[in-house]
Amino acid sequence: MSSADSHSRQGLQLHQSDQGQKHQGLDVDRLTSQESDCFEQAGTQWRIDSPHQAFDQESMGLSEEHTETELRDFIFNHGRYFDSYLASEPDRDQFWSQGKRGLISYKKWFRHVIIGGGLIAPESHKPQLVQEFLDYAKQNRLSIAFHNIGEADLPLFQEQQFQVTKWGEDPMIDLDTCTWQGKDYEWVRRQTNYCLRQGMTACEVRPDQLHPVHWSDIISEVIEVADESLTRKPQKKAMRFFEGRIDNHALGRRRLFVARNQGRIEGFVICNPILNGTGWATELYRHRLDSVKGTMAFLIHFVLQQLKQEGVERAGLCLDLGRDCHRLPGDSAMVRHGLRFAENYLTSIFDFTGLRHFKSRFRPRYEKRFACVYPKVTIGSILAFVSTTGVLDLHYGRFARILYEQHSKRKLRSNLAAGKTGQSDRNASQQTVSKPSPLRKSA
Structure with missing residues (x-):
């Protein structure tokens, strides 16, 4: 029997997810508005109780x-x-x-x-x-x-x-050298400070620390946020294959972070592991349509700070x-x-333009x-x-609305950081996005 024939017969079907799978991670750690004063001078300081264990x-x-x-x-x-x-x-x-x-x-x-x-x-x-x-x-x-x-x-x-x-x-962030200080990170700190003043908190949610009913309620709310976010996209459904799912299998070794305001989940980030947990990627992130301005910047900032304090070497912002x-x-x-x-x-x-501008920040x-x-x-x-x-499986009503909105804001969007000419090294990328124009200012 040839090697190829052997593989053809040995092609495996994935098993159903183990709903009892334990997810290693951190104790839930919340960020409160009392810590907001330390952002402008020294970047965010979040306490981490225990390191994330790599397999x-x-x-x-x-x-x-x-x-x-x-x-x-x-x-x-x-x-x-x-x-x-x-x-x-x-x-x-x-x-x-x-x-x-x-x-x-x-x-x-x-x-x-x-x-x-x-x-x-x-x-x-x-x-x-x-x-x-x-x-x-x-x-x-x-x-x-x-x-x-x-x-x-x-x-x-x-x-x-x-x-x-x-x-x-x-886009990769070297967490061991990232300080969140100085003018380069002023926009990120400003978004975080504004969200803290509005009463926003952030934490990691771990299924192994929660009662199954409580975990089910959280996942249901996360899916609600994802579905609401989809109404601002032209696709009928969430993109497949290159984007993760949260509605058809257990979280596994992925990690879920949420931002809350008055108890309601405003946005979430799901991180995928890279090379034995030495790196993590913010693979999936969504927010409500009426969430506080800067919610995603605030939450991703929290995630990156937490990973840095765990000793994680690098974090990716997705392709x-x-x-x-x-x-x-x-x-x-x-x-x-x-x-x-x-x-x-x-x-x-x-x-392309909006996502590229956001990540460049x-x-x-x-x-x-x-x-x-x-x-x-x-x-x-x-x-x-x-x-x-499924990238071209479109909802044509939403597609028409998005076309109109982008046309109305074409002058504003023309100022977004394009990032087309950068090279794949730190110095070149900093030159490319050193002074991006803001899409909107925080209050």
Whole structure:
């Protein structure tokens, strides 16, 4: 039996989530308005009671009959990117290398395979994982497309003659050196101070510390916030595959942070682990339509401060799609020009400008991300991406309203930080976004 045949038979179906899964994390820690005076001079100071425990596992792969908890632990330990942990979701297909030492998470659309989360495996095993999956794809005449691949993994795909195209950049914050002091972080501190004066609080919510009924009530309110936020987007439903879900499986090793005002949840952030918890990504964040101005800046600031005090090395703000997508030798002009067209003319469908401006306020450095496709990008692979993510599944009434609002505010939006010419290092990114114009001022 060939290796590819073996994999075809061994393709695993995800198990239902273990609702009793314990989530390691911090004791719930609240931020009160009494601490607001310390922001302007020295940045926010939040007390952390206990460090977040990182999972440590030997690089030996999983057993044939692994549990859902063991699967989550494997992904936690070896996932490198903001979307790696999404491989634990129950609607994903999985490819395991021999000995279950490496994992690829994907969705299939006809003969096109869309892959998220990168290569989930020990570094030494990644070449074999790429080779085995490529053999499987060739034997079954499949087109395969990896997304959000970083420069560290890129040579593995170049050696196998994948078509490599710049896809965007991932804004990362080095928490060990970030101080939140000085003029660069004035906007963030100002948003936080304003929210504190309005009585906002923030905390991490852990299911293992709550009665199941209380946890269910919190998740129901979080879903309510997410649904309300969706009414400001043109899509009928939340985007799929590259965005996490909170309504169909347990939180697992993800972490949930909420902002409250007078007891009501105003916004939330869900963080995904990166490389054994040495990094975290603010993968999903939403707020109510009538929430206090600056709610998301306030909550993300709280999350980043908490992670910093735990000793976490870095935090990501999730992919900045299309950022600085210059031409590469042999890349896909279809993808490159498509991203440029979407950025210039389809901001009503996906708000490149607004999201980029918001993330730039936290003064991140940028890491390059690539799409790696074999044998090459085609119309079929583009349609597979659109179908898998649901990005063009539009609610046309909301779409028309968003078009009108953006047209009405076109002069104001023209002042937002574009961030198109930055390079993927700290100095260049600071030059690019050193003086972004505010979309609106806090009270």
